[in-house]
Amino acid sequence: MKILIxxxxxxxxxxxxxxxxxxxxxxxxxxxxDNEGSEYLIEESAGCPVEMVRGNNDFFSELPAEKEFFIGRxxxxxxxxHHYYVSMRNSFIINEAHDRGVDIVMFGHTHRPVxxxxxxxxxxxxxxLTYPRQEGRKPSFILMELDRSGEAHFTVNYVKx
Numbered sequence: 001m002k003i004l005i006x007x008x009x010x011x012x013x014x015x016x017x018x019x020x021x022x023x024x025x026x027x028x029x030x031x032x033x034d035n036e037g038s039e040y041l042i043e044e045s046a047g048c049p050v051e052m053v054r055g056n057n058d059f060f061s062e063l064p065a066e067k068e069f070f071i072g073r074x075x076x077x078x079x080x081x082h083h084y085y086v087s088m089r090n091s092f093i094i095n096e097a098h099d100r101g102v103d104i105v106m107f108g109h110t111h112r113p114v115x116x117x118x119x120x121x122x123x124x125x126x127x128x129l130t131y132p133r134q135e136g137r138k139p140s141f142i143l144m145e146l147d148r149s150g151e152a153h154f155t156v157n158y159v160k161x
Contacts, residue, residue, distance in 0.1 A: 003071065003144040007032035007080075007108025008128035010057065013041055015129040015159055019141055020045060023157075028071070032108035032126065033080030034058060055080035055108060072150045074103040081107030081125070090116060090123050097121045104152070113140040113156045124154060 004026045009016050016038075020029070029046040033055025043050045051069060054061040066079040077100055084093035086109050094116070097105040104122040112134040113127035127133075127140035134140070139159040146152055 001027045001072065001146040003028040003030060005030045005032070005106060005124060005126045005142040005144055006129055007126050008034045008055070008111050008130060009036075009038065009042075010034055010128075010130045011036035011038050012130040013038050015139055016042065017045060019129065019159060023143060030078060030106060032078065032106055033063075034108060035061075037061070039063060051078055053078050053080055056082045068100075068102065071104075071144070072146050072152070074152055075101065076104045076106060077102040078106050081109040086110050086125070090114065094118045094121055094123050097123070113142065115142065115154045115156060122152070122154070127156070129159065 004023055026048055028048055029050045031042055031052040033053050034057045035042055036057055052063050054063040054065055068077050077097055081093055084096055086093055086107055093105055098121055106124045111128035111131055114125035116123040126142040129139045132139050141157055143155050143157055
């Protein structure tokens, strides 16, 4: 199973569409918020199930602020992250993930990619496809793949390598 994880596209969807085409086929798309009204385009272009939450810039969105669901055997908590101080550090959201009993927390907001493991919790942030803020400022996304035994593997990818 291959899952495309993106965030913070901020209504600039050209890069999302380019990445979707580049990594196709995917079995699921996850958007961690701040799509700014592009829900329909993101869902319709994916051609597979899509999970999305609203971010701090999705002012009129009816998307949920958070959601929990399963990918294989993994319980996933999806949130934009701005209510969990992710701009300061990841420890707050990771502690909340432990308290919730989830295996993976996926979030955005910082525009910086993160793959971090703390005990039995994965913290995953794909960065931003539109306005990256990490060193080198390359638009990023994450691919999550479940191998034949159901183990999750995460890789940060850049739009232009």
